[in-house]
Amino acid sequence: MSPTPVTFASPTPPTTYTWEATNVEVALRYGVRLDQVVRFDLNTSPAPPNLALEILARGDFDTPLSEYPQSDYRRLVDAAAARYGVEPDELLVGAGADEILDLIGKAFLPSGAVAVVPTPTYAMYRVITEQRGATVAAVPRLGAADGWALDLPATREAVREADVLWLCSPNNPTALAEPPGTVDALLDDLAADAAVEGRTPPVVALDEAYAEFVGRSLVDLRHRYPRLVVVRTASKAYALAGLRVGFAVARPETIAEIAPYRPPGSVATPSVAVVTEALSDPTVLDGNLVRVERERDRLAAGLRDAGWVVGPSVTNFLLADFGTAERAGRTAEGLLRRGLVPRTFAADHSLAAYLRLTVRDTADNDRLVEAAQQIAQGTAP
Ligand SMILES: Cc1ncc(COP(=O)(O)O)c(C=O)c1O
Incomplete structure (x- = not known):
């Protein structure tokens, strides 16, 4: 038997979208340099912006x-x-x-x-x-x-x-x-x-x-x-x-x-x-896809080595299960102290015990794996 769906009356005011802390907020709250803050919460794909910069520099718009x-x-x-x-x-x-x-x-x-x-x-x-x-x-x-x-x-x-x-x-x-x-x-x-x-x-x-x-x-x-x-x-x-x-x-x-x-x-x-x-120009897309796939596998393997339970992913982000909301919260806090911003889920969310992490470039992903190892070993940032 499938569970009966839960129907919610529309609340007033409606539910709002919630963001993680901004770069400046993270820098101020955790005492990290602003240029050391890295966003793992937004499911974007860091990639060389060459094409965009060339077009913007040319300025030949419609x-x-x-x-x-x-x-x-x-x-x-x-x-x-x-x-x-x-x-x-x-x-x-x-x-x-x-x-x-x-x-x-x-x-x-x-x-x-x-x-x-x-x-x-x-x-x-x-x-x-x-x-x-x-x-x-x-x-x-x-x-x-x-x-x-x-x-x-x-x-x-x-x-x-x-x-x-x-x-x-x-x-x-x-x-x-x-x-x-x-x-x-x-x-x-x-x-x-x-x-x-x-x-x-x-x-x-x-x-x-x-x-x-x-x-x-x-x-x-x-x-x-x-x-x-x-x-x-x-x-x-x-x-x-x-x-x-x-x-x-x-x-x-x-x-x-x-x-x-x-x-x-x-x-x-x-x-x-x-x-x-x-x-x-499919070369731009193709390059990104190859890079994301390679980095996704590397990042997932590194995080698993650090003891994280990382689910399978076909996307440019990973979902990690920490078992309890308390452990997910502590891990998020440990990452933030190192300037790394994960996507968290509220206490009443079905994924409260999880964190979501964007696959970024090699250097950023290495920082995330290193942070995961340090948190597992109880090493201070
Ligand atoms: C499923 C899904 N739809 C839409 C969006 C928003 O995309 P856009 O940047 O094109 O507004 C996101 C962004 O995270 C997303 O995850």
């Missing part, structure tokens, strides 16, 4: 910086369409995947609506749902031993009452993708249930922020399930988080439902120029 960006971001849309294998009218540009998620909320979650969130997952699905005055139905995923996969029967059941299903594959923070065929089967079931009950199938927002790391996307499922919206970003595998560029990919009629909520010119002209080039 429009002068004194003007607004072109309203249709045409060259960026064409580059993204070619990269993702879709038509330009199946794409919408936003200021990062986060703006796209927000637009999905605005388009499909009126006050009083219900959104299903398989947990644990990216915190913004709950935040956005509650900001719309809609209700979250949280469906626990299967556990670590089952690869944190979706509980398919429970998810399917919960979605009967829902307007939106938020999916994330590979999933943040569990670092694994849904097993092949799972999302396909779920979408078929949702379409069949809706047909039997004579209602419109729910919108399925499938966040593929980390898709490049597994080398496959489920974007083709939009033909089978027209209410599918796939979310992509330049922040992770393209290593361009600071530029804030993300995309919705969906059938034209679904894009047309989201587009009215798009603000004018939220993506800056330099961001448009750099991401257009990055999407068109």
Whole structure:
């Protein structure tokens, strides 16, 4: 028997996103030099910024910086369409995947609506749902031993009452993708249930922020399930988080439902120029993927040698299990004293006993492994 999903009334005020301490806060609180603070909490990919710097130095943008960006971001849309294998009218540009998620909320979650969130997952699905005055139905995923996969029967059941299903594959923070065929089967079931009950199938927002790391996307499922919206970003595998560029990919009629909520010119002209080039030049992406995979294996092995229980990962981050929230908290504190910022989870979170760590470059990862060894041996920083 699958557990019954937990439905929460939307609180007032809604749940907010919480950040780890800023670099300056860490430096002041722990007495470390500001340039020694390293962020392992944000799932970014440090990479040589050569391409971006060259384009910014050239400054040959589509429009002068004194003007607004072109309203249709045409060259960026064409580059993204070619990269993702879709038509330009199946794409919408936003200021990062986060703006796209927000637009999905605005388009499909009126006050009083219900959104299903398989947990644990990216915190913004709950935040956005509650900001719309809609209700979250949280469906626990299967556990670590089952690869944190979706509980398919429970998810399917919960979605009967829902307007939106938020999916994330590979999933943040569990670092694994849904097993092949799972999302396909779920979408078929949702379409069949809706047909039997004579209602419109729910919108399925499938966040593929980390898709490049597994080398496959489920974007083709939009033909089978027209209410599918796939979310992509330049922040992770393209290593361009600071530029804030993300995309919705969906059938034209679904894009047309989201587009009215798009603000004018939220993506800056330099961001448009750099991401257009990055999407068109696969060597940048390929280099990052090779580097992340190599460093991920090295970092995971080093942390395991230091006694950490690190789960498998197909992404650019690792999830480590410390058994108790108290031990996770002590380890986080030990890392912070050394200027290393992990992603922590609140005491009432199902992952309170875990820390999430970004795979960074060799030097940063070596510092993390050394810190893990020192903490295990009780050596002071
Ligand atoms: C699953 C997921 N979706 C979206 C985002 C936000 O991406 P962006 O930088 O494109 O807004 C993140 C960032 O951590 C994420 O983990």
